[in-house]
Amino acid sequence: MAGRLSLGLLLSALFLSITVCHAAPLEFMKRNSYTFILDNPYGDAIFELGDVSYLANTKHPKAIVSAECEPATSIPITVIKTDVPNISEDILKSVIASYLDVDDVFNYDFLHGLYVSSTVKASLDPTAAEYLASFNTSFVFVDESVSAEGSFSKLTLSSPADLPAGPYLAKLGSNSVSFATVYRLYPDTYRTFLSGAYDTNDGNGSHSPLGVFLPKFWDPMIPVPSRIYYLDDDRPLAGERVAIKDLYDVKGLQTSGGSQAWAYITPVADSNAPSVQQILDLGGVVVGKQKLAQFASGANPWDWQDEHYPFNPRGDGWLTCSASSSGGGCSIAAYDWLDYAIGSDTGSSMRRPAAVSGTYGQRPSQGMISLERVLPLGGATDTAGVFSRDPYKWIKFSKAWYDPSLHQDVSITGLSPLEVPETNAFPKTILYPVDYLPLNNSAAEPILQEFIASMSRIFNMTVEEFNFTATVQNWTDPIASNFTTLTGATSVINRWSAWDVIGRKLVSTWKQLFNGRFPPIDYARRPGWVTFDESVVNQTAYDAALVTKNRGVEWYEANLQYSTPESCSESVLLYDIGTGGLPSFRERELNESPDASYLAVLPETAKITGANICPIFGCADFTVPIGQVPYQSNVTYHEEMVPVTINMVVKRGCDFMLYNMIEKLADEGVLKTVKTGRTAY
Ligand SMILES: *[C@@H]1O[C@H](CO)[C@@H](O)[C@H](O)[C@H]1NC(C)=O
Ligand SMILES: *[C@@H]1O[C@H](CO)[C@@H](O)[C@H](O)[C@H]1NC(C)=O
Ligand SMILES: *[C@@H]1O[C@H](CO)[C@@H](O)[C@H](O)[C@H]1NC(C)=O
Numbered sequence: 001m002a003g004r005l006s007l008g009l010l011l012s013a014l015f016l017s018i019t020v021c022h023a024a025p026l027e028f029m030k031r032n033s034y035t036f037i038l039d040n041p042y043g044d045a046i047f048e049l050g051d052v053s054y055l056a057n058t059k060h061p062k063a064i065v066s067a068e069c070e071p072a073t074s075i076p077i078t079v080i081k082t083d084v085p086n087i088s089e090d091i092l093k094s095v096i097a098s099y100l101d102v103d104d105v106f107n108y109d110f111l112h113g114l115y116v117s118s119t120v121k122a123s124l125d126p127t128a129a130e131y132l133a134s135f136n137t138s139f140v141f142v143d144e145s146v147s148a149e150g151s152f153s154k155l156t157l158s159s160p161a162d163l164p165a166g167p168y169l170a171k172l173g174s175n176s177v178s179f180a181t182v183y184r185l186y187p188d189t190y191r192t193f194l195s196g197a198y199d200t201n202d203g204n205g206s207h208s209p210l211g212v213f214l215p216k217f218w219d220p221m222i223p224v225p226s227r228i229y230y231l232d233d234d235r236p237l238a239g240e241r242v243a244i245k246d247l248y249d250v251k252g253l254q255t256s257g258g259s260q261a262w263a264y265i266t267p268v269a270d271s272n273a274p275s276v277q278q279i280l281d282l283g284g285v286v287v288g289k290q291k292l293a294q295f296a297s298g299a300n301p302w303d304w305q306d307e308h309y310p311f312n313p314r315g316d317g318w319l320t321c322s323a324s325s326s327g328g329g330c331s332i333a334a335y336d337w338l339d340y341a342i343g344s345d346t347g348s349s350m351r352r353p354a355a356v357s358g359t360y361g362q363r364p365s366q367g368m369i370s371l372e373r374v375l376p377l378g379g380a381t382d383t384a385g386v387f388s389r390d391p392y393k394w395i396k397f398s399k400a401w402y403d404p405s406l407h408q409d410v411s412i413t414g415l416s417p418l419e420v421p422e423t424n425a426f427p428k429t430i431l432y433p434v435d436y437l438p439l440n441n442s443a444a445e446p447i448l449q450e451f452i453a454s455m456s457r458i459f460n461m462t463v464e465e466f467n468f469t470a471t472v473q474n475w476t477d478p479i480a481s482n483f484t485t486l487t488g489a490t491s492v493i494n495r496w497s498a499w500d501v502i503g504r505k506l507v508s509t510w511k512q513l514f515n516g517r518f519p520p521i522d523y524a525r526r527p528g529w530v531t532f533d534e535s536v537v538n539q540t541a542y543d544a545a546l547v548t549k550n551r552g553v554e555w556y557e558a559n560l561q562y563s564t565p566e567s568c569s570e571s572v573l574l575y576d577i578g579t580g581g582l583p584s585f586r587e588r589e590l591n592e593s594p595d596a597s598y599l600a601v602l603p604e605t606a607k608i609t610g611a612n613i614c615p616i617f618g619c620a621d622f623t624v625p626i627g628q629v630p631y632q633s634n635v636t637y638h639e640e641m642v643p644v645t646i647n648m649v650v651k652r653g654c655d656f657m658l659y660n661m662i663e664k665l666a667d668e669g670v671l672k673t674v675k676t677g678r679t680a681y
């Protein structure tokens with residue numbers, strides 16, 4: 001920036017003014033100065049302040065004001081809004097302190113410039129001007145209501161720019177000043193994302209992908225906007241940063257399903273999935289698309305080919321992230337700068353990633369939220385969930401997101417209409433299934449026993465040991481009591497939707513494009529799709545499977561988990577979808593040891609895995625972290641901790657009752673917010 005700037009507002013002839021500025025040369029400053037890095041392909045600017053990287057949405061700025069400015073330049077600025085007449089050093093100090101307190105994007109480097117906007121007639125006190133001089137603040141924008149004198153250039157805006165408070169990149173040009181939203185770029189050090197994304201701000205509700213990565217560590221960079229922008233926004237999720245499993249359509253972004261072949265044959269999404277739209281409407285900010293086991297399969301880490309398997313921050317850093325919402329669970333365990341990750345659960349894909357990352361994650365009741373514009377696995381078994389570290393934040397998000405207007409139609413679920421009462425009609429019984437518990441690691445079981453004791457004390461519940469397998473097999477209905485029939489129906493549901501919507505199209509298109517070749521896809525789907533036989537699995541079979549499923553659900557809700565006048569769900573059933581407190585690793589051979597475990601092991605005397613209970617019976621199944629146990633790592637050769645979690649299952653529709661229960665358990669200190677990093681506690 002040269003010594004002289006000449007600016008004049010062209011907004012209104014009446015208020016036309018020419019400002020001659022004497023801005024301090026940047027070279028002498030200690031405050032880290034603006035360093036332009038590159039224009040990204042979407043026309044936005046990447047810049048650095050010191051060693052922190054930022055993105056500024058300069059193509060579609062938040063606000064533009066007509067002005068004349070020579071020469072053109074860009075400066076990081078901070079917008080402050082005030083309603084006090086005397087803007088003193090103390091006022092500025094406390095505003096800045098409050099910004100630093102709530103935000104990780106803003107820092108002192110954004111005090112290169114300041115924009116003081118005031119609803120009342122105000123002036124910048126000499127103490128404030130002196131304070132700004134201590135930051136070498138060289139440029140001050142003010143509303144007409146604000147007077148300011150000091151050792152900075154000043155530009156009075158004849159009409160206030162319509163901007164929330166916070167950091168911006170101001171671009172002074174020959175005929176305008178624009179204020180671009182800034183995003184801090186965080187490296188995705190655990191490689192849980194496919195790419196970052198940000199609001200295009202084109203008035204079209206579109207998002208742009210961020211194709212920037214950190215070459216030193218190969219990490220994609222993820223843009224997060226300042227939290228200050230949302231301080232006056234009272235929507236439930238205002239400013240909350242949300243990552244999305246790459247199964248959901250986000251307008252402007254490719255939906256890959258974790259497959260480059262699928263990305264090759266499909267266009268960028270031209271609309272948001274309703275479930276994503278709901279997040280945006282609630283004020284949430286989409287920050288990127290995350291990795292998943294390809295097409296939401298249950299592929300083990302060592303079977304991933306197209307994407308590189310994400311890393312789990314827990315323990316020795318070599319633990320599994322499970323599948324399929326692998327990126328989501330591990331990212332929430334990893335990053336304080338990320339608030340939520342959206343995943344999906346067909347057979348375990350939210351609940352098991354939550355278990356191995358020691359975070360909160362749920363499979364809601366069947367039919368809870370629209371999965372339109374989400375790549376399916378099984379139309380009547382798919383569900384959508386959210387990962388979080390904090391039980392209160394998790395509940396707040398879930399209750400707002402799962403709006404009744406987004407419930408699925410009975411034609412999709414094949415079940416009775418979903419009703420989700422907001423109620424404290426808590427269960428009376430804790431069901432402890434002897435065919436699934438105790439936890440496999442004897443050091444972990446006392447943690448579960450303590451949790452059970454607390455729950456039974458707080459809710460005056462009685463613990464009932466029972467045999468789940470025997471109970472179901474004892475039902476007099478030949479269909480509902482037959483696990484072979486029930487799992488067969490689930491398998492038809494899961495295979496048909498994925499083939500009908502993805503497989504058939506991918507295989508036939510690829511064949512046509514590449515001389516009869518089969519598409520390059522991971523092993524998890526290849527054999528099933530090579531031999532897919534529509535004379536066996538088809539729409540007729542699918543429809544019949546829905547009838548079978550409904551029969552199972554009705555028996556379950558009449559005989560196992562049912563409502564009473566006092567309880568939405570008379571019982572809460574506990575089991576573990578994880579490894580019972582043993583480490584499970586991304587490297588196959590490490591799981592062979594007796595002190596480690598594979599995932600999804602069928603307990604010796606059970607007919608189905610615990611994970612399969614709710615996909616079959618429609619119930620709500622939440623993973624909650626309850627503790628951690630040590631193990632000696634064969635990767636770090638050091639003692640490490642592995643999370644212990646438990647699954648809480650209630651009758652379909654009793655989700656909000658279960659949230660209220662979990663909230664109470666958090667109030668009582670039984671459930672806690674987990675930390676990011678190596679250990680959850
Ligand atoms: C302001 O600039 C002076 C040199 O002109 C420098 O000594 C001082 O450290 C700078 N202050 C900040 C906060 O950058
Ligand atoms: C503004 O506040 C400062 C510090 O509190 C004080 O010294 C100054 O006199 C005040 N100015 C006016 C005009 O009230
Ligand atoms: C908005 O979207 C429409 C269609 O999706 C497109 O034609 C138009 O160019 C977009 N507008 C902007 C400002 O990008």
Ligand SMILES: *[C@@H]1O[C@H](CO)[C@@H](O)[C@H](O)[C@H]1NC(C)=O
Nearest residue numbers: 428429456459460461462463
């Ligand atoms: C606890 O539950 C038992 C029945 O299981 C009941 O008899 C007792 O009154 C309850 N106690 C309280 C404090 O609600």
Ligand SMILES: *[C@@H]1O[C@H](CO)[C@@H](O)[C@H](O)[C@H]1NC(C)=O
Nearest residue numbers: 434435467468469470473605
């Ligand atoms: C549960 O019941 C099944 C079926 O009767 C039986 O085979 C199994 O051994 C029982 N499991 C336990 C742990 O009692």
Ligand SMILES: *[C@@H]1O[C@H](CO)[C@@H](O)[C@H](O)[C@H]1NC(C)=O
Nearest residue numbers: 467469470471472473474475
């Ligand atoms: C099986 O059903 C019979 C008759 O309803 C009942 O008496 C028995 O307790 C049941 N057994 C199990 C294991 O649920």
Ligand SMILES: *[C@@H]1O[C@H](CO)[C@@H](O)[C@H](O)[C@H]1NC(C)=O
Nearest residue numbers: 478481482483484485486488
């Ligand atoms: C369950 O159903 C299968 C056919 O789907 C049948 O072969 C099997 O005998 C049934 N099992 C029982 C215990 O009835």
Ligand SMILES: *[C@@H]1O[C@H](CO)[C@@H](O)[C@H](O)[C@H]1NC(C)=O
Nearest residue numbers: 534535536537538539540541
């Ligand atoms: C659909 O599948 C069923 C078996 O599940 C089979 O009997 C039927 O013939 C199939 N229909 C067609 C049109 O292939």
Ligand SMILES: *[C@@H]1O[C@H](CO)[C@@H](O)[C@H](O)[C@H]1NC(C)=O
Nearest residue numbers: 593594595596631632633634
């Ligand atoms: C580590 O390796 C030793 C020796 O092979 C084995 O005994 C032990 O179980 C392993 N530990 C874990 C946690 O897998």
Ligand SMILES: *[C@@H]1O[C@H](CO)[C@@H](O)[C@H](O)[C@H]1NC(C)=O
Nearest residue numbers: 440593594596597601602603
């Ligand atoms: C418990 O852990 C052992 C040792 O890894 C394993 O062989 C067994 O399958 C596990 N059982 C369950 C139910 O996970």
